[in-house]
Amino acid sequence: MNKNSIGKKWCCYLMALSLYSPFCFSNPHSYETNPELKGSRDKGKGVCVFTAQQQQQQITGTVTDQNGMVMPGVTVVVPGTTNSTITDANGQFSITAEEGAVLVFSFMGYKDVTVTVTGSRIVNVTLQEDATALQEVTVNAGYYTVKDKERTGSIAKITSKDIEKQPVSNVLAAMQGRMAGVDIIQDGGTAGGGFQIKIRGVNSLRADGNSPLYIIDGVPYSSETIGYSQTTTGMATPTSPLNSINPSDIESIEVLKDADATAIYGSRGANGVVLITTKKGKAGKTKFSLNSLTGVGKVARFLELMNTEQYLAMRRQAYVNDGIANYPANAYDVNGTWDQSRYTDWQKELIGGTAEITDIQFGVSGGSAQMQYLLSGSRRKETTVIPGDFDYNRTAVHFNMNHTSDDSKFKVSFSGGYTLQDNKQPATDLTKLSRTLAPNAPALYDVNGDLNWENNTFQNPLASLNSFSTVDTKDLFTNAILTYSVLPNLEIKTNFGYTNVKNHEQRLIPSTVSNPAQNITSANSQMYDNFTERNSVLFEPQLNWKKKFAKSTLDVLVGGTAQKQITERMYAQAGGVASNALITNLASASIKLILASDITEYKYQAFFGRINYNYKEKYILNATGRRDGSSRFGPGKQFATFGALGAAWIFSNENILKQSKILSFGKLRMSYGATGNDQIGDYQFLNTYSTTSLNYQGIVGLEPTRLYNPDYGWESSTKIEAALEAGFLNDRIFLTGAWYRNRSSNQLVGIPLPGTTGFTTLNANLAATVENKGIEVTLRTVNFSMKDFKWTTNFNISAARNKLVAFPGLSGSTFANTYVVGEPTSIIKVYEFTGVNPQTGLYEVADLNGDGIINAIGDRQKTMDLTPKYFGGFQNQFQYRDWQLDFLFQFVKQQVSNYTPNVSAGYNVNQSTTMLNAWQQIGDSAPYQMYTTGANSAAATAFSRYASSDAMIVDGSYIRLKNIALIYALPLGLKGINCKLSLQGQNVLTFTHYKGGDPEFRYTNYLPPLRVFTAGIQLNF
Incomplete structure (x- = not known):
């Protein structure tokens, strides 16, 4: 038998087997699926067709990065098929593939790895980071997302990797020093306190008109203060609204800065937009996480104050200078009533305690390709450095669910969070007293352990701690996004949002704050009570059409916004309780006074659109617009149009540069547009009335408090920017430089009125114009990128200039002594200090107008700018095998007000040790005037002018080790369990010439931000 006949025999034999094989129905070359072959069989032709079936095998393995860390979420796919999987929490995968098939491993920010399946059933893969892939990172721009390399606007971003390394309770603290053009200042060291944030300067002349817009998962979150200063006196500011957001629940924060990025938000984007995206569930096996940290916080810097010997010498010399021979009876510190050898460091005694911090968090997540979920919860507690039982507690729950239909056309995403905050803080901040109390003041407690009043000669500072403020906040946040793909290029999307905030504040002033010898009873106790509830409902339908052509892409977005916000407030004062134990019960008070009660409604609607055209991935044009309507303006002024x-x-995509070995990416971008501002509060254009203290025949009347102005309209802001982005050496060096100019006009301020009208001002638009311009530079470098060691550096610096360009009628307005055209809006007007007169020993200031008289109107005209000249951050990240080290230096170049106890040296108030170098006798050349007890009126007047002079404006520049984190991945050797240990520090070390305390914190009479150290453990299983 020849070879051909043998081949035909085996071919027909195998064909016969294939006809009865269960695989024949899936074989594309079988008779049942190939009509041509089927017909051949039916005709009885001798046709034999056979396709070899490759044996399927189960491939498993582990994916790690270049540091040996397992990588969950890596996509493993067989190209050209639907066969794919992702790695689990331990970086492991399992997939079925034929021998000879190709597996592609991919993960954002890493180079793809291709592996051919051989005889081995175990495939372990290591992924290397790809700097160029950073350009492919998707950036959240609000209503749309865009690749970082293709964005035309200015957007700064930080991710959970940066946030999780900081032991902070407020998301704004996590942003400090990390974003160009974003200036953030913490308002104090009180737990739950507020922050100030300015994005590219101050646009509005109104202090409350410069807050950015906060968007959480697509839902606006109001930044308006919900408290009253009367009920939160002990705090530097009322509780920050953003304390309701647990930083560990955040996936990323993007800040939109220029017109191109913010104009789609119209009237709400004038001061920038902060987009907060919470964490979402990811497909894969169910994963659990448990994080726990504990730490301590202390005041980082104390003032150098006089000791007892120095203090008493100052006091005695003051009496000599004032010509007083005998010490007054109430001069207890120097007349022998108090122990003159006693010394207490009151800063350590009153604000030198240790705040304790505990934080525990758990999470569970997982799901399939169609549905993913995430549930997390946290509990945080912070005490204070001030003596007493004061603390801040926060309990938070976060949930997310995503679902995709089998055909991938319909998607739904739901996010929700509920936060409980309970904050109890002293109603009196002891910081100022700790710096001014005489160092030989008596002990706080007597021999029996009771508060010491030293025979009624000492006002014990601890008694004031019996008065405290409580803030109880409940915050509900929900968001649902429904998306449906009508056509391959057309998508309908609807965003629903609901937020509810309930805030209850009380400030209690019991009779126990006073010396018992004064016989003050509980009938004299007082309580201030404030309850605020805010509800907001949002509905946003959107339509997105995207079409790819041969050489270009067109992306069109249209949508609308409808929002309604209702705020209810009641502010009351009560007193006359039978016992201090009942002071928190409003019903037990015999005296009740409703100080304020109102319900306000804010309605907002808008239509917005975006057209983006991308030609050859080189030339990109982005147009955005919004038609806004706000109930806060008068008829005919409620609508305005904004756009950019x-x-x-992308010049690096030009043919001449594509093959460049040095330049890996290059882009020039520009933007111009206008945004608006309606942050003016509700009903500001209407006539308003309030109850009067006067009554007629027992009937309380109403009196007008505001005049009607139907022409009250929008503030507007025009923005222009030009920027260059360049990457070198495969983006191992990436540089961005931007120049911008923002001009805000049509300012919403009070126009002064003659007193004969019965009103001092009229709320109206003024043709005043404020300009902010500056430059921003960011630099990222990959210094080393090896298997066991990696080092990256991030640097940013911003230099800004603020100026009042125009203010018609300024000289005749109430702002005449506040602003100067051509100068920054942050200036203060001061006297020009000329020194201490060697003959009189008194401070002197210049007679600027030369009229021979020193007064504020004519001579307090020198301007000092308190705007930071530049600020930024310098971050380094190191990875060595299982170790990670991350540290951030924050720096600011600025001038600030120096510390002063508000009285001249010589009063019964402790002073800085710098005051030891004071004038003593005629002919002395000294920086400080002679001591005085206040009896010398000339010395008191001289000090008052000195305190309002340029001598009090000093260099407040600093470099601060803002954050440091050391993380170690503990090799447990237990399958499925990962453990990380961490040490973290915040406000660790500060380098500055400033002697007035903390150079960042400009309120010297309040508790400064604390230095915090924490230790933590993180388990994933």
Whole structure:
């Protein structure tokens, strides 16, 4: 038998087997699926067709990065098929593939790895980071997302990797020093306190008109203060609204800065937009996480104050200078009533305690390709450095669910969070007293352990701690996004949002704050009570059409916004309780006074659109617009239109540069547009009335408090920017430089009125214009990137200039002594200090107008700018095998007000040790005037002018080790369990010439931000 006949025999034999094989129905070359072959069989032709079936095998393995750390979420796919999987929490995968098939491993920010399946059933893969892939990172721009390399606007971003390394309770603290153009200042060291944030300067002349817009998962979150200063006196500011957001629940924070990025938010984007995206569930096996940290906080810097010997010498010399021979009876510190050898460091005694911090968090997540979920919860507690039982507690729950239909056309995403905050803080901040109390003041407690009043000669500072403020906040946040793909290029999306905030504040002033010898009873106790509830409902339908052509892409977005916000407030004062134990019960008070009660409604609607055109991935044009309507303005002024145009040229994609070995990426971008501002509060254009203290025949009347102005309209802000982005050496060096100019006009301020009208001002638009311009530079470098060691550096610096360009009628307005055209809006007017007169020993200031008289109107005219000249951050990240080290230096170049106890040296108030170098006798050349007890009126007047002079404006520049984190991945050797240990520090070390305390914190009479150290453990299983 020849070879051909043998081949035909085996071919027909195998064909016969294939006809009865269960695989024949899936074989594309079988008779049942190939009509041509089927017909051949039916005709009885001798046709034999056979396709070899490759044996399927189960491939398993582990994916790690170049540091040996397992990588969950890595996609493993067989190209050209639907066969794919992702790695689990331990970086492990399992997939079925034929021998000879190709597996592609991919993960954002890493180079793809291709592996051919051989005889081995175990495939372990290591992924290397790809700097160029950073350009492919998707950036959240609010209503749309865009690749970082293709954005035409200015957007700064930090991720959970940066946030989780900081032991902070407020998301704004996590942003400090990490974003160019974003200036953030913490308002104090009180737990739960507020922050100030300015994005590219101050646009509005109103202090409350410069807050950015906060968006959480697509839902606006009001930044308006919900408290009253009367009920939160002990705090530097009322509780920050953003304390309701647990930083560990955040996936990323993007800050939109220029017109191109913010104009789509119209009237709400004038001061920038902060987009907060919470964490979402990811497909894969169910994963659990448990994080726990504990730490301590202390005041980082104390003032150098006089000791007892120095203090008493100052006091005695003051009496000599004032010509007083005998010490007054109430001069207890120097007349022998108090022990003159006693010394207490009151800063350590009153604010030198240790705040304790505990934080525990748990999470569970997982799901399939169609549905993913995440549930997390946290509990945080912080005590204070001030003596007493004061603390801040926060309990938070976060949930997210995503679902995709089998055909991938319908998607739904739901996010929700509920936060409980309970904050109890002293109603009196002891910081100022700790710096001014005489160092030989008596002990706080007597021999029996009771508060010491030293025979009624001492006002014990601890008694004031019996008065405290409580803030109880409940915050509910929900968001649902429904998306449906009508056509391959057309998508309908609807965003629903609901937020509810309930805030209850009380400030209690019991009779126990006073010396018992004064016989003050509980009938004299007082309580201030404030309850605020805010509800907001949002509905946003959107339509997105995207079409790819041969050489270009067109992306069109249209949508609308409808929002309604209702705020209810009641502010009451009560007193006359039978016992201090009942002071928190409003019903037990015999005296009740409703100080304020109102319900306000805010309605907002808008239509917005975006057109983005990308040609050859080189030339990009982005146009956005919004038609806004707000109930806060009068009839005919409620609607306004805002828009912007952005353009980008990715010149590195030009043929001449594509093959460059040095330049890996290059882009020029520009934008111009206008945004608006309606942050003016509700009903500001209407006539308003309030109850009067006068009554007629027992009937309380109403009196007008505001005049009606139907022409009250929008503030507007025009913005222009030009920027260059460049990457070198495969983006191992990436540089961005931007120049911008923002001009805000049509300012919403009070126009002064003649007193004969019965009103001092009229709320109206003024043709005043404020300009902010500056430059921003960011630099990222990959210094080393090896298997066991990696080092990256991030640097940013911003230099800004603020100026009042125009203010018609300024000289005749109430702002005449506040602003100067051509100068920054942050200036203060001061006297020009000329020194201490060697003959009189008194401070002197210049007679600027030369009229021979020193007064504020004519001579307090020198301007000092308190705007930071530049600020930024310098971050380094190191990885060595299982170790990670991350530290951030924050720096600011600025001038600030120096510390002063508000009285001249010589009063019964402790002073800085710098005051030891004071004038003593005629002919002395000294920086400080002679001591005085206040009896010398000339010395008191001289000090008052000195305190309001340029001598009090000093260099407040600093470099601060803002954050440091050391993380170690503990090799447990237990399958499925990962453990990380961490040490973290915040406000660790400060380098500055400033002697007035903390150079960042400009309120010297309040508790400064604390230095915090924590230790933590993180388990994933």
